[in-house]
Amino acid sequence: MEQHLEPGREDILKAAQRIQPYIHRTPVMTCSAIDNLAGASIYFKCENLQKAGAFKSRGATNAVFSIDPYDLKQGVATHSSGNHAAALARAAHLKNIPAYIVMPENSSKVKIAAVKTYGGKISFCTPTLEAREEKLNEVLNETNAFEIHPYNNFSVIAGQATAALEFTEDQPGLDVLIVPVGGGGLLSGTALAVHYFSPSTKVIAAEPSGADDAYQSFYQKRLIPSLNPNTIADGLLTSLGTLTFPIIRRLVNDIVTVNDQATMEAMKLVWERMKIIIEPSSAVALAMVLRHKQRFAGQKIGIIISGGNVDLMHLPWL
Amino acid sequence: MEQHLEPGREDILKAAQRIQPYIHRTPVMTCSAIDNLAGASIYFKCENLQKAGAFKSRGATNAVFSIDPYDLKQGVATHSSGNHAAALARAAHLKNIPAYIVMPENSSKVKIAAVKTYGGKISFCTPTLEAREEKLNEVLNETNAFEIHPYNNFSVIAGQATAALEFTEDQPGLDVLIVPVGGGGLLSGTALAVHYFSPSTKVIAAEPSGADDAYQSFYQKRLIPSLNPNTIADGLLTSLGTLTFPIIRRLVNDIVTVNDQATMEAMKLVWERMKIIIEPSSAVALAMVLRHKQRFAGQKIGIIISGGNVDLMHLPWL
Numbered sequence: 001m002e003q004h005l006e007p008g009r010e011d012i013l014k015a016a017q018r019i020q021p022y023i024h025r026t027p028v029m030t031c032s033a034i035d036n037l038a039g040a041s042i043y044f045k046c047e048n049l050q051k052a053g054a055f056k057s058r059g060a061t062n063a064v065f066s067i068d069p070y071d072l073k074q075g076v077a078t079h080s081s082g083n084h085a086a087a088l089a090r091a092a093h094l095k096n097i098p099a100y101i102v103m104p105e106n107s108s109k110v111k112i113a114a115v116k117t118y119g120g121k122i123s124f125c126t127p128t129l130e131a132r133e134e135k136l137n138e139v140l141n142e143t144n145a146f147e148i149h150p151y152n153n154f155s156v157i158a159g160q161a162t163a164a165l166e167f168t169e170d171q172p173g174l175d176v177l178i179v180p181v182g183g184g185g186l187l188s189g190t191a192l193a194v195h196y197f198s199p200s201t202k203v204i205a206a207e208p209s210g211a212d213d214a215y216q217s218f219y220q221k222r223l224i225p226s227l228n229p230n231t232i233a234d235g236l237l238t239s240l241g242t243l244t245f246p247i248i249r250r251l252v253n254d255i256v257t258v259n260d261q262a263t264m265e266a267m268k269l270v271w272e273r274m275k276i277i278i279e280p281s282s283a284v285a286l287a288m289v290l291r292h293k294q295r296f297a298g299q300k301i302g303i304i305i306s307g308g309n310v311d312l313m314h315l316p317w318l
Numbered sequence: 319m320e321q322h323l324e325p326g327r328e329d330i331l332k333a334a335q336r337i338q339p340y341i342h343r344t345p346v347m348t349c350s351a352i353d354n355l356a357g358a359s360i361y362f363k364c365e366n367l368q369k370a371g372a373f374k375s376r377g378a379t380n381a382v383f384s385i386d387p388y389d390l391k392q393g394v395a396t397h398s399s400g401n402h403a404a405a406l407a408r409a410a411h412l413k414n415i416p417a418y419i420v421m422p423e424n425s426s427k428v429k430i431a432a433v434k435t436y437g438g439k440i441s442f443c444t445p446t447l448e449a450r451e452e453k454l455n456e457v458l459n460e461t462n463a464f465e466i467h468p469y470n471n472f473s474v475i476a477g478q479a480t481a482a483l484e485f486t487e488d489q490p491g492l493d494v495l496i497v498p499v500g501g502g503g504l505l506s507g508t509a510l511a512v513h514y515f516s517p518s519t520k521v522i523a524a525e526p527s528g529a530d531d532a533y534q535s536f537y538q539k540r541l542i543p544s545l546n547p548n549t550i551a552d553g554l555l556t557s558l559g560t561l562t563f564p565i566i567r568r569l570v571n572d573i574v575t576v577n578d579q580a581t582m583e584a585m586k587l588v589w590e591r592m593k594i595i596i597e598p599s600s601a602v603a604l605a606m607v608l609r610h611k612q613r614f615a616g617q618k619i620g621i622i623i624s625g626g627n628v629d630l631m632h633l634p635w636l
Contacts, residue, residue: 275626
């Protein structure tokens, strides 16, 4: 059954059980060099090592596997330039139903290839939100597919919450858990999971200063859309949603912005010292910690590395 | 005590116990996309996630912690442009003794920085083997430090053997274990560990065709030095040693060469699909498997990812 209510404790536990056969329980890594630099103990939950290279596999899989099969007979559809596209294509492939993906024509070749790998049927559109929504409506009308929004969907949010659930199980006693925020699917899911399973842990979001709609919305207490966002963190361009914002407003402790230069340096630091590939959107959280060392000194910090899908032909420092 | 004999079963077990507090038991990873491509089941032992970013920490640590403390009073020394330099500096730092490292003046900034991080004292020389040996002799005379050769040393070989020991414990029943070969420290250690702990597993080495001294030596049954090696696998430029070659000749099943183009493609494939940073030298083994799919079809293959120290400013595909 589709969820029509904000995910509760049981919904998150059920989501974890439902998707468990199809996703990785990702490892938690540490790095003494980065700990020394930060003056804190940082635990990284490596969703870059998740199926399809990002936490998005959790939400997409939970949605596809929890929605009434009758509604899914004609397949699923979404518009996404990024990780949700590949994750949804993969989840649909597991269910043996078609996935219709609307992608902006300037999407990176790597992301287009990933969607194709999982058998996703791609329709291209011009790279504006308007064109994306228009094209998606066309596709929905033609195919009768079921729309799975990248974040403004409670089944998706419950799925994303399972990353923090695993994290609090594997690394109890975190003082703070920090995640990046774009549309807020990961952030709202994390806030719910922490609320139910590790209530003494604070949840803080890190956001690029060039796409700070979540920061603005959080402090102005109303949904302010992202206008002309500009950041290397290509997974964080979207605006908060009507379902994610109320959860974030209620359960998140703070949202802190960080500039792209710091994000790029943090990304390179992780590649160099931890030998794992993380995408710019994932580096925002560490960048924020390193810019606010006093605030986090001596704490036990959890960071969810959201994904590792990078176009290796275009690295931000080259 | 220093080892003067080829490491036996007990020496490898003792090495594992000795270095255990100072190194990571690295994870074994798999990748379904790469398995599909290879038509085989490949298990990757991730020594790129090892301390100092390479398996070299095993051998260097075992040497420093097994040699008579009296001999080490004045510190240790080596010449190395790469991972052994950082590994030895780190091991010496753990023992609180100085490490004198002779490095060619064209060594990458990243590798120089790594040695400095661990407090190594660097002397630069011109980038020829002659100049390196000459400079090292000067340093040894001045300091009375104890030389720890990167591979032609039985304590180092016993240390490197512990990677394959862990691998055969964590992933029993491998049909074949494949490692890259440069000086032969990892290869001879792997061959010994497999001989003692998983005798039904074959050991095969992969070598760049532009630095094929091990292949030549193996098939001509005499030590043939590497002359003007030319490969992107910068960790595999050195020639087999007088201690490593006899072990390799006796216990290794085959040595197969592979060209740099295939190595570069395999490296990029691992970065893209596994989201881990591996250095060119580590990609040689997977490249070889992908070039010989018929030979390995359906097998359970182990590959030791030797290291992840890459200059991120200069990637081979850019």
